[in-house]
Amino acid sequence: MKIFFIILSTLFFAKGCSNQINIEEVEIQYVAETRGYYYSIKIEDKNFYVINARNDKPKEVHLSKNEWNILSKLFNEIDLTTFEKLIGETNERDFDKRPFGNLFITKNDKKIQTKGFDHTIPPREIKPFIDLILQYSKK
Numbered sequence: 001m002k003i004f005f006i007i008l009s010t011l012f013f014a015k016g017c018s019n020q021i022n023i024e025e026v027e028i029q030y031v032a033e034t035r036g037y038y039y040s041i042k043i044e045d046k047n048f049y050v051i052n053a054r055n056d057k058p059k060e061v062h063l064s065k066n067e068w069n070i071l072s073k074l075f076n077e078i079d080l081t082t083f084e085k086l087i088g089e090t091n092e093r094d095f096d097k098r099p100f101g102n103l104f105i106t107k108n109d110k111k112i113q114t115k116g117f118d119h120t121i122p123p124r125e126i127k128p129f130i131d132l133i134l135q136y137s138k139k
Helices: 002-016 065-076 127-137
Strands: 027-033 038-044 047-051 100-107 110-113
Touching (some): 065 127
16 A cells, blocks of 8 residues: 555656646747847647747748657747746847847746847757747748
8 A cells, every 4th residue: 555655646746846848738938029120939729930130920830740749849949947047148139239039838828938138149058949949940
């Protein structure tokens, strides 16, 4: 009986401590902007949209099942417990050399975001994910 309780407790705590969220349960938005530049990528409900200017309409980018799987895998590698503390490694945005980049994740009306970074030079913890969505946005 003790062994059963230990196994059950381990499974319960392992499931309860997981910070992974299914990519289909969230809205993800990447924004890069300056006074004269705006670029946005929005991912929600298995849809991938790109906006190239502030007043443009979203352009849908079609992703294959394999591309979605890779995107989902990289998303699940993001540690959401430290997500809001992520800071970019460079500060070129402070001198108008690069647009200001930011990644937002929203689930059930709760929105978390990075502290900001230079567009195309994200914190290393989210770099694979950002690089992939930027690559997909050019399709």
